[in-house]
Each structure stands twice: as C-alpha cells, then as structure tokens.
Amino acid sequence: MATQIAFRTPGSPRRPVSGPAQGVRAVRPLRPRVSVVIPARNEAECIGTTVGGVANALASLDLEWEVIVIDDGSTDGTGDAVALLDPACHASVLRLSRNFGKEAALTAGLDHANGDVVLCMDADGQHPVALLPQMLERWREGYEMIYAVRTDRAMESPFKRIGTHLFYKLLRSAGEIDIPPDAGDFRWMDRTVVEALRQLPEHNRFMKGLYSWVGFRSIGIPFIPLARTHGHSQFSRLKLAGLAWKGITSFSVLPLRAASIVGAALATLAFAYGSYELAHHILHGTDVPGWPTVVVGMMFFSGVQLLFIGILGEYLARVYDEVKGRPTYVVAEWRHATQDDSRIQAQGIPREHAQG
Numbered sequence: 001m002a003t004q005i006a007f008r009t010p011g012s013p014r015r016p017v018s019g020p021a022q023g024v025r026a027v028r029p030l031r032p033r034v035s036v037v038i039p040a041r042n043e044a045e046c047i048g049t050t051v052g053g054v055a056n057a058l059a060s061l062d063l064e065w066e067v068i069v070i071d072d073g074s075t076d077g078t079g080d081a082v083a084l085l086d087p088a089c090h091a092s093v094l095r096l097s098r099n100f101g102k103e104a105a106l107t108a109g110l111d112h113a114n115g116d117v118v119l120c121m122d123a124d125g126q127h128p129v130a131l132l133p134q135m136l137e138r139w140r141e142g143y144e145m146i147y148a149v150r151t152d153r154a155m156e157s158p159f160k161r162i163g164t165h166l167f168y169k170l171l172r173s174a175g176e177i178d179i180p181p182d183a184g185d186f187r188w189m190d191r192t193v194v195e196a197l198r199q200l201p202e203h204n205r206f207m208k209g210l211y212s213w214v215g216f217r218s219i220g221i222p223f224i225p226l227a228r229t230h231g232h233s234q235f236s237r238l239k240l241a242g243l244a245w246k247g248i249t250s251f252s253v254l255p256l257r258a259a260s261i262v263g264a265a266l267a268t269l270a271f272a273y274g275s276y277e278l279a280h281h282i283l284h285g286t287d288v289p290g291w292p293t294v295v296v297g298m299m300f301f302s303g304v305q306l307l308f309i310g311i312l313g314e315y316l317a318r319v320y321d322e323v324k325g326r327p328t329y330v331v332a333e334w335r336h337a338t339q340d341d342s343r344i345q346a347q348g349i350p351r352e353h354a355q356g
C-alpha cells in the first residue's frame, strides 16, 4: 500500500534545497507537495489505472501528493470510478456542471490545486509517469516549468501531424510568443507559474499559449506518448481545427494584418488599373466595356471583403466573449475520497498500482 499522507494533513518538515538552484526562489522545499491535475471526460475505464500509476510513482519518490481529477461533464461515471479508488491514492473529484472542454478543465484544476508544484497529465495513460523523477530533478535544479515534448507523432494521423506543424509554424512566424512545438499539457509547474497563470483574466483559454506567455525558466523533456489505455481521442478534426483557430486568434493578430496587407495590395492594383483605363480612354477614345472582367472582378473583391469581415468578426466574437465575463467553468461538486468510507476501502486500486 502507498503510505504517503495527503497534504491536507500536516506533512513532514520542510528543508531548503541545496545544490544548483540558482536564485529562482531563495528556499525551495526539498520534497515538494505535488498536486496532480487530471482533466477527464468519459475516462471511467482508464482513470483508476492512471491515478493509481501516478500515486505509485509519487510514493516511490517519497513525496506528498493529492490528485485532482476534473470530471469534465462525463456521462460514463468517471467521477464515481475515482471515488471508488483506494484513499491511499489521495484522489478527489472536481465535477464540472457540464462539458467545458479540456482547457477549462485544466484551468479548474489549477485553481483548486494547493501543491508546491502542479503536475498536469491526461487521464488516458498516454503520459508516462517514468518521466516524473526527471521532472523533479529539473525542478530541483531551478527550473519552474518542465514540459514533456513528444518526439514521435507516428501514431497520429497525417492530418493531425501536418496541421500541428503548420499551426506552430504560423504562431512562431507571428513572433508574439514562442510556443515550443510538440509540447503538450504534460507539465510540472512550480507554484509561482501556477499563480501567474491564475492571474490571467481571460475566459477563453488556450493553455499552451498561456504557459508560454507567462514565461519562467522552462525546459522540455523528450518523451514518446504511450498508446491510449482505452477508448479513442476526443479531439476530432473539427475540434482540433477549432482549437488551432482559437490559439491563433488568441495569440496573434496575424490574420488581421494579412487582411490589411491584402486590402492594401488590391487597392493599389485597382488604382493602377483604373489609371491605365483612364489614360487609355483619354488617348484612344471609349472602349467596348469588358463586362466579364467587371463581373469577375466584383465577385472576387466582394469575396475577399466578406472573408476579411469574417476574420474581423472572429476577433470581435473573442472580445464579446470576454466582455460577458462568464466564468470559465462551473463546479457542481468537489468530492474527496475519505479514509472512513468502507465502500471505497473495499474496492481499492489495482494491486500493482497500490504498492508504494
């Protein structure tokens, strides 16, 4: 059985870290208390293994921890599956009132985490806990954000691979923030980073952009994502494209600039062509009107105009969303697994994960 104490109860005395930490914070606990944040939507089949696995890994690192599973509008009893886990996992469920999406679920987790560090990971077992010792080591060296970088996208569809590549290229060329390509939400973050993220007021949250925006000393660790233990990805092509668009419009005004540049170029062309026609008219008399050219030109220009009005509308919609000031998520219930719940005791986590 894992024997760690959840840090809602007093933990062991804290000692300052010695060694290579270089002035990030004068004193860092040697054994940080870790809050594990796991957003989960319809992951009842794998959540037990994931929570058990991370609890086991943290126990073997001799750390204190809590696991917060954010039940993001699941319909398959994900929250109940967590409540049935062995209390030694120190898992609680933050149930959102409906599906708000992964970004909102992560935000909810960060808002409710109390640890010296927060570890974000997926519920589906794709994020290997074997990286945790390395993450801890890096944190002890003084890094405030340690993110896992996928080195292998072979298991993804060409659509996702090419789309992701283009997306990062576009965001990087906009030059406003430097989002490391292939870095996901599997991250170990110091409390200072979490507090900075929590201060960002925007409701429409594109987390990968926000992690980069807040800055801090960050370092990537390469990893190969494991196969999903159960089910399939919940991000369809349409959802991914939506997320990419959200990222671009939240972190770059590049589309608006493109609209201005294309508009200016077309206006210059139209002016040049108009001048040419005028000169031709004065010098050679009236021409037979070129109706097809006029019609094609009109259709083209109105198409371009509508497209750019649409892009303007997208930014306006972002502003509208923010101005409404609705919360990013609504919590329906926060449920802690308790030691004296005999039902929970009876079920337990799978033996292989319960060993500390």
Ligand code: UDP
Residues within 6 Å of the ligand: 038, 039, 040, 041, 042, 043, 072, 099, 100, 101, 102, 105, 121, 122, 123, 124, 126, 232, 233, 234, 235
């Ligand atoms: N997820 C969530 N809310 C959603 C969709 C997904 O909390 O609306 C969680 C999901 O349960 C998983 C993580 O986000 O823990 C990543 O989702 P998924 O595995 O579907 O994405 P992928 O690995 O394909 O990027």
Ligand code: MG
Residues within 6 Å of the ligand: 122, 124, 126, 228, 233
């Ligand atoms: Mg996944």
